[in-house]
Amino acid sequence: MPAFAIHSMRDHAGAKLVSGGNWGGADQFAGGAWGETITAASWAAWILTVFSVAAWVSFPAGGVVIAILGIVVSALGIRSRNTKRSVLAFAIHLSIAIACYVKAMWPN
Numbered sequence: 001m002p003a004f005a006i007h008s009m010r011d012h013a014g015a016k017l018v019s020g021g022n023w024g025g026a027d028q029f030a031g032g033a034w035g036e037t038i039t040a041a042s043w044a045a046w047i048l049t050v051f052s053v054a055a056w057v058s059f060p061a062g063g064v065v066i067a068i069l070g071i072v073v074s075a076l077g078i079r080s081r082n083t084k085r086s087v088l089a090f091a092i093h094l095s096i097a098i099a100c101y102v103k104a105m106w107p108n
Contacts, residue, residue, distance in 0.1 A: 035080070037076075038076055038077055038079050038080040039077070039080045039081065039082065041073045041074070041076040041077035041080065041086075042074065042077030042078075042080045042082040042085055042086040042089070043077075043082075044073050044077075045070050045073045045074035045077055045086060045089035045090070045093065046085070046089055048066060048067075048069060048070035048073060048093070049070060049089065049092055049093065049096070051066050052066040052067040052070055052093065052096045052097075052100070053096065055067075055100065056096060056099055056100045056103065060099075060100040060101075060103040060104040060107075061100070061104045063096065063097075063099075063100035063103075063104075064097055064100045064101050064104060067093045067094075067096040067097035067100055068093075068097055070089065070092075070093035070096070070097075071090060071093045071094060071097065074086045074087075074089040074090040074093055075090060077089070078090070
């Protein structure tokens with residue numbers, strides 16, 4: 001067992017605070033509201049892809065903002081069980097942000 005593993009820890013009243021597991025592992029975000037939030041973030045990144053591509057076509061300055069939001073959301077989703085999907089969304093949003101920036105700065 002690693003040196004940083006915790007078997008159990010109790011507060012002063014004797015209530016159990018932590019049982020098993022380790023600090024900073026992927027299982028830390030596995031359940032509960034945080035786990036659902038990062039799973040939703042990985043899906044939201046793909047929804048934002050549609051809007052950032054549409055903004056690249058019609059309003060590239062706004063596309064930069066939407067693509068940066070997609071970068072942040074997909075970075076949050078990397079800790080979910082959809083890691084590969086979130087990394088791909090991150091790369092796509094980064095590419096779209098660069099393309100929107102170039103199109104906004106040099107429209108011709």
